Amino acid sequence: MFRLKLVPDQTSFGFIGLRKIAYAISILGVLASIALFSTKGLNYGIDFQGGTMIEIATEGPADIADIRSRLSALNLGDVQVQTFGAPNDVLIRVEQQGEAAGNDLSAVDKIKAELGDGVEYRRVEVVGPKVSGELVEAGTLAITMAIFLMLLYIWFRFEWQFGVGSVIALAHDVLLTIGIFSLFELEFNLSIIAAILTIVGYSMNDTVIVYDRIREDLRKYKKMDIGELLNLSINGTLSRTTMTSLTTVIALAALYIFGGEVIRGFAFAMIWGVFVGTYSSIFVAAPLLMILGVKRDWSVGADSAAGAKP
Amino acid sequence: MLRFSPWKITLIALVGLAGFIYTAPNFFSAETLKDLPGWVPQRQIVLGLDLQGGSYLLLEVETAAVQRERLETIVDDVRQSLREKRIGYTGLGMSQGAVSVRIRDAADVASAQETLDGLVNTVSANLFSGLPEADLLVVADGTHFTLTPTEASQRERARLAVEQSIEIVRRRIDELGTTEPTIQRQGDNRIVLEVPGLDDPARLKALLGKTAKLSFRLVDQSMTAQQALATRPPQGTEIIYSNEFDPPQPVLVQKRVMVGGEDLTDAQPGFDQQTNEPIISFQFDTSGARRFGEVTSKNVGRPFAIVLDNEVIAAPVIREPILGGRGQISGSYTVQTANDLAVLLRAGALPAPLNILEERTVGPGLGADSVAAGKIAAMIGFSAVILYIVATYGLFGIFANTALIVNVALIAAALSVLQATLTLPGIAGIVLTIGMAVDANVLVFERIREELRNGKTPINAIELGYNKALTAILDANITTFIAAAILFQLGSGPVRGFSVTLGIGIITSVFTAFVVTRLMVALWFRFRRPKELVL
Numbered sequence: 001m002f003r004l005k006l007v008p009d010q011t012s013f014g015f016i017g018l019r020k021i022a023y024a025i026s027i028l029g030v031l032a033s034i035a036l037f038s039t040k041g042l043n044y045g046i047d048f049q050g051g052t053m054i055e056i057a058t059e060g061p062a063d064i065a066d067i068r069s070r071l072s073a074l075n076l077g078d079v080q081v082q083t084f085g086a087p088n089d090v091l092i093r094v095e096q097q098g099e100a101a102g103n104d105l106s107a108v109d110k111i112k113a114e115l116g117d118g119v120e121y122r123r124v125e126v127v128g129p130k131v132s133g134e135l136v137e138a139g140t141l142a143i144t145m146a147i148f149l150m151l152l153y154i155w156f157r158f159e160w161q162f163g164v165g166s167v168i169a170l171a172h173d174v175l176l177t178i179g180i181f182s183l184f185e186l187e188f189n190l191s192i193i194a195a196i197l198t199i200v201g202y203s204m205n206d207t208v209i210v211y212d213r214i215r216e217d218l219r220k221y222k223k224m225d226i227g228e229l230l231n232l233s234i235n236g237t238l239s240r241t242t243m244t245s246l247t248t249v250i251a252l253a254a255l256y257i258f259g260g261e262v263i264r265g266f267a268f269a270m271i272w273g274v275f276v277g278t279y280s281s282i283f284v285a286a287p288l289l290m291i292l293g294v295k296r297d298w299s300v301g302a303d304s305a306a307g308a309k310p
Numbered sequence: 311m312l313r314f315s316p317w318k319i320t321l322i323a324l325v326g327l328a329g330f331i332y333t334a335p336n337f338f339s340a341e342t343l344k345d346l347p348g349w350v351p352q353r354q355i356v357l358g359l360d361l362q363g364g365s366y367l368l369l370e371v372e373t374a375a376v377q378r379e380r381l382e383t384i385v386d387d388v389r390q391s392l393r394e395k396r397i398g399y400t401g402l403g404m405s406q407g408a409v410s411v412r413i414r415d416a417a418d419v420a421s422a423q424e425t426l427d428g429l430v431n432t433v434s435a436n437l438f439s440g441l442p443e444a445d446l447l448v449v450a451d452g453t454h455f456t457l458t459p460t461e462a463s464q465r466e467r468a469r470l471a472v473e474q475s476i477e478i479v480r481r482r483i484d485e486l487g488t489t490e491p492t493i494q495r496q497g498d499n500r501i502v503l504e505v506p507g508l509d510d511p512a513r514l515k516a517l518l519g520k521t522a523k524l525s526f527r528l529v530d531q532s533m534t535a536q537q538a539l540a541t542r543p544p545q546g547t548e549i550i551y552s553n554e555f556d557p558p559q560p561v562l563v564q565k566r567v568m569v570g571g572e573d574l575t576d577a578q579p580g581f582d583q584q585t586n587e588p589i590i591s592f593q594f595d596t597s598g599a600r601r602f603g604e605v606t607s608k609n610v611g612r613p614f615a616i617v618l619d620n621e622v623i624a625a626p627v628i629r630e631p632i633l634g635g636r637g638q639i640s641g642s643y644t645v646q647t648a649n650d651l652a653v654l655l656r657a658g659a660l661p662a663p664l665n666i667l668e669e670r671t672v673g674p675g676l677g678a679d680s681v682a683a684g685k686i687a688a689m690i691g692f693s694a695v696i697l698y699i700v701a702t703y704g705l706f707g708i709f710a711n712t713a714l715i716v717n718v719a720l721i722a723a724a725l726s727v728l729q730a731t732l733t734l735p736g737i738a739g740i741v742l743t744i745g746m747a748v749d750a751n752v753l754v755f756e757r758i759r760e761e762l763r764n765g766k767t768p769i770n771a772i773e774l775g776y777n778k779a780l781t782a783i784l785d786a787n788i789t790t791f792i793a794a795a796i797l798f799q800l801g802s803g804p805v806r807g808f809s810v811t812l813g814i815g816i817i818t819s820v821f822t823a824f825v826v827t828r829l830m831v832a833l834w835f836r837f838r839r840p841k842e843l844v845l
Contacts, residue, residue: 002701002704003701003702003703003704003844004698004701004702005702009759009763010763055676057675100665101665101666101667101668101669102665102666105515105666105669108669109512120673120675121509121510121671121673122672122673122675122676123670123671123672123673123676124669124670124671125669125670125671126666126668126669126670127668128666128667128668130370130667131368131667131668138800138801139800141800142796142797142799142800142801145796145800146792146793146796149792149796150789150792150793153785153788153789153792154789157785190801190805191735191805191808193805194735194797194801194805194808194809197793197796197797198742198793198808198812200793201789201790201792201793201794201812202746202790204786204789204790204793205746205749205786205787205789205790206786208782208785208786208789209753209782209786212781212782212785212786213782216778236760237756239756239759240749240752240753240756243702243748243752243756244746244748244749244752246698247695247698247699247745247746247748247749247752248742248745248746248749249745250691250694250695250698250745251691251692251694251695251741251742251744251745252691252741252742252745253691254687254688254690254691254694254741255687255691255738255741257687258683258686258687258690259683259684259686259687259737259738259741260679260680260683260684260687260734262360262676262680262734263680263683263684263687263734263735263737263738266735266738267738270738270742
């Protein structure tokens with residue numbers, strides 16, 4: 001019977017042997033992300049920066065230069081005009097107009113008056129300064145809280161080394177995602193925060209599967225060299241890891257290609273997250289247990305104290 | 311792991327069936343559903359504003375205005391009560407959230423204390439101590455008195471103002487005749503307003519932008535408005551500008567209100583019979599009509615002012631006593647503005663101004679496009695995943711795919727029954743769940759493959775596969791669920807919609823993968839008794 005097998009039945013790739021290269025890549029990537037974030041920053045959407053975003057559809061292909069010059073004549077400060085997906089679909093972004101959201105609202109009225117009724121207003125979003133500040137706070141809080149609660153859960157279910165290892169892997173994933181958004185100047189908005197949280201969930205999911213196997217193998221092979229054991233566990237879960245990552249990427253790719261312009265950034269973040277998350281559970285989370293020094297005696301007494309099921 | 315009692319099988323089948331039954335209404339139009347008998351499930355998934363088009367507004371009640379108004383009232387009360395007792399005072403005014411006054415004669419301090427204490431009321435019982443609490447703190451320092459509203463009373467007033475605002479906003483929007491707006495309180499002093507299908511909120515914003523505080527007051531004629539501007543308006547009067555003229559003219563009006571907007575029972579737009587200009591005709595309630603009648607009888611020949619939101623909109627002269635409690639407001643109104651003002655007057659005044667903090671409007675075109683794109687993406691993603699799984703696992707892949715279909719049905723059913731809002735990120739959540747839902751199955755199947763390789767018999771391999779995969783499945787899904795729960799707590803609007811579908815998806819996918827697939831495997835095994843298992 002035909003079976004599609006992307007990963008052979010039994011593998012013994014030397015993942016752990018590659019750990020030093022992986023560390024180098026990860027540390028470099030994380031440092032580059034931090035550098036990008038602190039120098040170049042992020043292309044914040046209006047959710048976090050405040051301001052106005054208008055999406056319009058024109059009858060024929062839009063004359064971007066004409067729209068740009070007409071809107072800049074309105075003296076609304078920084079106005080960005082660009083096509084959005086289709087050639088007759090235009091996205092207009094206007095910077096925040098002072099302290100009160102009311103000014104932003106009147107800017108919308110001015111733009112509507114200038115562009116007239118000949119265009120279709122597909123989307124109008126105005127975020128005042130008060131709200132955008134809070135959204136930044138809530139977003140950061142959400143990610144920090146999620147990571148913290150997961151740390152507690154893993155600690156409770158495994159051992160502290162596993163908790164710390166998984167959290168470092170998570171921070172790695174989040175930083176690399178922020179880095180890629182900074183590098184390509186992709187718009188960073190509320191739905192990207194949601195994407196990052198899902199990446200956190202997904203990556204943790206992946207890490208837990210590998211850790212679960214490591215825990216099992218630690219009980220089974222009490223005398224095996226730790227590097228060898230980690231390698232065994234990673235290889236044991238490798239077919240599952242690729243299978244799940246691939247199905248998720250297939251679903252997300254459909255969303256990226258066919259899901260429309262509004263959701264594209266979100267789908268991109270998620271696809272990136274699946275790759276980074278999968279990489280980090282194999283090359284970051286597992287080898288970290290070597291550095292953190294995992295407990296070797298998983299006899300029954302210690303086991304029940306750790307609160308784990310056999 | 312492979313034993314299922316008959317009642318358990320029935321229960322699992324029923325859950326799956328319920329998933330399909332409760333999903334079914336989404337495939338019919340609302341009209342078709344209306345004609346069906348009442349016991350047939352009829353709830354459909356609620357589409358978020360980003361999918362069906364509509365306006366979202368985040369409003370803030372300016373509670374500071376309520377506090378300021380409170381202080382003004384206290385100043386008035388202090389003035390009136392000290393005068394009644396003939397206690398001389400000086401320096402009455404507001405500063406830093408309190409009212410202060412100095413008593414002229416030290417001999418009067420005791421009686422002033424008593425008088426001012428009389429202004430203190432109790433607010434509802436303190437939440438913690440259960441004791442009634444004073445709403446005002448009167449502190450004497452020699453001849454100097456400070457009256458500070460207590461924090462509890464401030465909070466109470468702010469709370470009432472927000473509640474009242476929600477009610478007024480609801481009434482004003484109902485007048486627009488739009489379909490099912492939702493109005494919710496958020497946090498301490500915010501109101502979230504969602505109006506589906508509204509693609510231009512300009513009129514909505516115009517309706518919400520006015521407090522619509524209406525009052526009828528006498529015009530003070532002890533001096534002209536110009537004199538009052540040059541010197542100081544006499545006690546109990548104030549200058550309000552009239553927009554009847556250009557540039558606006560000052561009018562000196564009494565602070566005392568003859569009749570207010572709260573005394574109106576009705577206001578309707580109409581046309582003046584002589585000039586044919588748009589007007590608003592109104593009707594007072596009985597007590598309002600009586601008071602208006604009394605005052606107008608006593609003041610024939612004098613002008614009075616109709617004040618709306620600190621603007622004199624008309625200052626006619628009373629020609630004869632107005633006894634029927636009816637009247638009309640004319641001015642430079644268009645049919646639209648006359649209609650809007652009538653709406654505002656009927657709905658009543660807002661206790662405090664509303665500020666718009668955030669606006670998001672999605673046109674119906676974009677919403678429909680997003681739904682179409684989401685559907686295509688979901689279907690293509692779904693088919694690709696299904697093919698991939700069958701190619702990888704064969705028969706067991708078909709089991710897993712059946713479970714996946716049940717899973718999607720259960721998510722749709724849960725969304726329909728809970729009336730949770732489906733947003734565009736929500737669709738993304740479903741697509742993601744489709745991708746991740748197979749994970750539990752994959753974990754089990756890979757485990758079974760491994761056990762088979764280790765030379766276990768098919769039945770043992772399946773048993774062990776499910777046994778050993780369970781902890782990993784639970785741990786992995788609980789951690790993802792934590793992320794979904796936090797998103798739900800902290801997110802708003804579309805992001806929240808995403809967390810809802812993600813959370814529901816995690817629960818249903820664990821159920822379908824671990825229970826539904828396992829049941830299918832068990833039944834297949836019971837009937838076929840295979841000697842060999844190829845996975």
